[in-house]
Amino acid sequence: MEGSLNSLALLVNYIFVPGFAYGSQLALGALGVTMIYAVLNFSNFSHGEIMSFGAMITILVTYWFQGLGISVHPLPTALIALPVGIGGAILLCLLLDRLVFSFYRQQRANSVTYLIVSIGVMFVIGGITRFIIGPDDRNFNDGERFVLKARTFKEMTGLSEGVAIKSSQAITVASAFIVVAAVFWFLSRTRTGKSMRAYSNNPDLALLSGIDPNRVVFLAWVITAGLAAIAGTLYGLDKSYKPLVFLHLVLPIFAAAIVGGVGSPLGAIVGGFVIAFSELFITFAYKKVAAYLLGDGVLGDGLLQLLSTDYKFAVSFIILVVVLLIKPTGIFSGKSI
Amino acid sequence: MSYLVSENMVAGYGGANILNSCSIEVDLGQIAVVVGPNGAGKSTAMKAIFGMLPLQRGNVKVLNESINDLPTFQRVKKGMAFVPQTDNIFSSLTVEENLEMGAFTNPRAMITIIEQVYSLFPALKEKRLQRAGELSGGQRQQVAVGRALMTEPKLLMLDEPTAGVSPIVMDELFERIIDVARTGIAILMVEQNAKQALSIADIGYVLVQGENRYTDSGKALLENTDVRKTFLGG
Numbered sequence: 001m002e003g004s005l006n007s008l009a010l011l012v013n014y015i016f017v018p019g020f021a022y023g024s025q026l027a028l029g030a031l032g033v034t035m036i037y038a039v040l041n042f043s044n045f046s047h048g049e050i051m052s053f054g055a056m057i058t059i060l061v062t063y064w065f066q067g068l069g070i071s072v073h074p075l076p077t078a079l080i081a082l083p084v085g086i087g088g089a090i091l092l093c094l095l096l097d098r099l100v101f102s103f104y105r106q107q108r109a110n111s112v113t114y115l116i117v118s119i120g121v122m123f124v125i126g127g128i129t130r131f132i133i134g135p136d137d138r139n140f141n142d143g144e145r146f147v148l149k150a151r152t153f154k155e156m157t158g159l160s161e162g163v164a165i166k167s168s169q170a171i172t173v174a175s176a177f178i179v180v181a182a183v184f185w186f187l188s189r190t191r192t193g194k195s196m197r198a199y200s201n202n203p204d205l206a207l208l209s210g211i212d213p214n215r216v217v218f219l220a221w222v223i224t225a226g227l228a229a230i231a232g233t234l235y236g237l238d239k240s241y242k243p244l245v246f247l248h249l250v251l252p253i254f255a256a257a258i259v260g261g262v263g264s265p266l267g268a269i270v271g272g273f274v275i276a277f278s279e280l281f282i283t284f285a286y287k288k289v290a291a292y293l294l295g296d297g298v299l300g301d302g303l304l305q306l307l308s309t310d311y312k313f314a315v316s317f318i319i320l321v322v323v324l325l326i327k328p329t330g331i332f333s334g335k336s337i
Numbered sequence: 338m339s340y341l342v343s344e345n346m347v348a349g350y351g352g353a354n355i356l357n358s359c360s361i362e363v364d365l366g367q368i369a370v371v372v373g374p375n376g377a378g379k380s381t382a383m384k385a386i387f388g389m390l391p392l393q394r395g396n397v398k399v400l401n402e403s404i405n406d407l408p409t410f411q412r413v414k415k416g417m418a419f420v421p422q423t424d425n426i427f428s429s430l431t432v433e434e435n436l437e438m439g440a441f442t443n444p445r446a447m448i449t450i451i452e453q454v455y456s457l458f459p460a461l462k463e464k465r466l467q468r469a470g471e472l473s474g475g476q477r478q479q480v481a482v483g484r485a486l487m488t489e490p491k492l493l494m495l496d497e498p499t500a501g502v503s504p505i506v507m508d509e510l511f512e513r514i515i516d517v518a519r520t521g522i523a524i525l526m527v528e529q530n531a532k533q534a535l536s537i538a539d540i541g542y543v544l545v546q547g548e549n550r551y552t553d554s555g556k557a558l559l560e561n562t563d564v565r566k567t568f569l570g571g
Contacts, residue, residue, distance in 0.1 A: 191441070
């Protein structure tokens with residue numbers, strides 16, 4: 001009995017808690033990707049770097065606030081700096097649209113051209129970000145570290161395995177929930193949100209209904225930038241901020257969007273969690289779990305790990321390829337690409 | 338002076354022009370029908386009038402004011418509404434959301450006009466929370482016309498509203514179109530079912546190779562032996 005409870009505690013601590021946090025971050029990222037795909041019809045590979053840029057602004061403002069002695073302890077200062085980060089990301093996106101993407105929209109460029117353009121944009125933003133803040137790892141989480149400490153959990157339950165919940169994880173899940181609920185409310189209940197869905201479904205008919213295409217595009221960028229800055233900051237709070245990480249993060253984000261169904265907001269959320277939990281389940285070492293359930297050393301002294309964590313991105317790749325082979329429109333039947 | 342006047346429109350999709358000097362007029366409360374063989378430029382004329390295709394020459398005027406430079410989405414505010422032949426609904430939105438999008442420039446219509454649309458097409462009220470893409474062909478067409486009516490148009494343009502619906506639904510749709518015209522709206526319609534459409538038309542335009550060939554009242558065109566022989570199958 002105690003053995004199975006201990007193994008459960010292990011799984012909760014190393015898979016479920018981090019999975020929910022990481023899944024929320026991916027879901028927010030994928031929601032931004034899907035938004036741009038739904039409205040502007042292209043795969044925006046620069047999304048990861050927009051996240052990074054937004055997080056960078058948040059960090060710089062956080063440092064400034066810390067210098068001024070402003071704090072919201074026990075919450076991290078970054079939470080009050082976040083609105084500025086969102087603003088920065090919005091300005092960046094509107095500038096990018098004005099300087100780059102609007103040109104290709106007028107040319108009615110095909111989606112492959114857009115994709116290449118967005119990769120170019122990705123490198124430019126990445127360069128700017130590293131130029132401003134440098135390539136180093138930065139930890140800017142100055143709030144309380146834990147909501148639930150492993151030792152407290154052990155004392156409470158008497159188990160030998162602890163469950164810890166970092167405050168950054170709790171904040172991530174909570175804010176992702178609020179943001180996603182707000183986006184869904186906006187898209188399904190407000191006239192403007194419905195007009196964005198209408199434009200995504202049938203742009204020509206949207207024009208015939210008097211919907212201003214420029215406004216829809218503007219709003220799509222604003223929402224995407226907001227989501228990106230929030231996702232980037234939460235990821236940075238949770239795992240520390242390093243500009244180059246966002247180059248790799250694009251892959252699981254796209255995998256999440258595609259698994260769920262590109263263009264489907266609900267799909268982006270589900271896809272985010274599918275990818276996050278798959279990565280964790282496949283790269284987790286089950287040795288201790290097996291020891292608790294079956295007894296020490298019964299299954300030999302291997303780590304019982306399917307893949308080393310170094311290969312975690314391969315998991316998203318495999319899922320991506322399988323989904324594209326079997327059901328290219330994803331779980332919630334988005335647009336096929 | 339008619340409500341809508343389009344004069345000598347020349348337009349095309351790059352390369353050869355499809356419209357070579359085509360003129361169409363319609364006044365409030367009238368039904369104008371454009372007929373002609375395939376490739377005569379009927380649909381192109383509609384698109385040109387709505388600004389979905391740039392004019393190379395010619396004029397489109399509403400209430401004697403040129404709207405040549407107005408983008409499509411702003412023509413809606415001028416009282417123009419268009420039901421395209423295909424892709425004329427938001428398939429992923431519910432019936433009610435489709436109508437709401439029709440009322441986008443005119444949110445008041447969600448209170449006033451929507452009841453009129455529902456009484457014109459009672460089936461839509463029953464299915465108002467269903468996705469429009471799940472409806473039958475005839476009901477989709479009703480959604481499409483309903484969406485256009487929600488803009489409170491002065492001019493309703495229909496591109497082959499009866500394409501792909503059963504004869505019973507077709508009769509029903511023509512009835513509704515006459516009802517709409519009686520409320521004082523100008524109707525401009527392209528139709529494949531030329532005989533039936535001309536029988537309800539106040540003015541008929543026979544278009545051939547992007548030019549007006551015959552223009553007369555619907556009745557007169559139906560009686561014109563040349564028109565009958567060449568375009569109406571005897």
